[in-house]
Amino acid sequence: MRPDVLSVAAMVLLTVSAYAVARTLYLRYQHPLVQPVFLGASVIIGVLLLAGRSFEDYRAAKDVLGWFLGPVTVALAVPVYKQRARLRAAALPLAGGVALGAASTIAAVLVLAVLARVDDSVLPALAVKSVTAPIAIELARLQGGEPSLAATFAIITGTIGAMFGPALLTRCRVTDPVARGIALGTASHGQGTAAALLESETAGAMSSLAMAGAAVFTAAIAPAYIPLLLRLLLS
């Protein structure tokens, strides 16, 4: 089945319009419910359901826009490079924040999921939810989890962090843009970085680095750490 160009263009246009409206609202109100990814995706899902369409009708548009995440991730090198003078001084907070944050969130999600009686087969995919979706897919596969489920959890985590992260950090009296960027990137990868970039270039650069650091760190500890936690929790 070949999707026709017109309907793909219509779906892309729908996505860009929903984004433009959500972004305007977010810049004005900064409320979690108008967070661009959350509101934009909700509007599109609503339109698809009302029109009696399934996700299959949207898939081609997802592939077109999703392709841009490649060059966009490469572009993250620019804020990192511009902040290079500050990065040298931030090496210690970055390493400490990323390592503690990534290790604690893996333990927390597994403990909470076991307490909430989530099915055991889902746990490996849940454990890697804080890293960026393309890495979560690979790590879940290595842990015997379901790759597409891991990508789903990564996206939900990213959306939650972008929606509530900035307010939670303010609540915890984390006001320093360096620390806010580290937290958003470690907890919510690319979407957290998008939220950090809206705050400041410093926060955005730190978040890009924390996202990369969390992915590398999680990949490094996962083979020993995740099976150990699962053994402790399920015995």
Added chain:
Amino acid sequence: MIGSVAAGAPTLPLSAGVARRLRLSFRLAGQFPLLVVLFYAGAALVQATGMPLPGNLVGMLLLLALLRLGVVRLEHVEEAAGLLLKHLNLFFIPLAVGLMAWGGLLGTSGLGLGLSLAGSAAVCLAVAGVAGQRLARKAGASDAA
């Protein structure tokens, strides 16, 4: 005399604005392909070496290295990168729409999953944020007065 100058004035900034936008579009059209090439170079490098990282992340590290080495200068990529990053959220929306396909699972154990994901995200934000801020103050990297 004065009238004719005043009448001619509004068209001048307008055409200057159009020319500026055109020049910016040309620069963007030149800068964007460089980001694309680096993305595919990163993907190729991952395939060739089998390193456990995604190609886009390796592409980012490649651009960072090229900027540091001075092979690529900031003005070669800055405007295209700035435009894409300003609208980073746009590119995540289609992934979030993909959650539609998991409606079944999210319906049956959605509450437990949602609480686990939200709770662990909060733990991560608090731990990384507080630890990051303390260490930043200690290292003198903090912005806060």
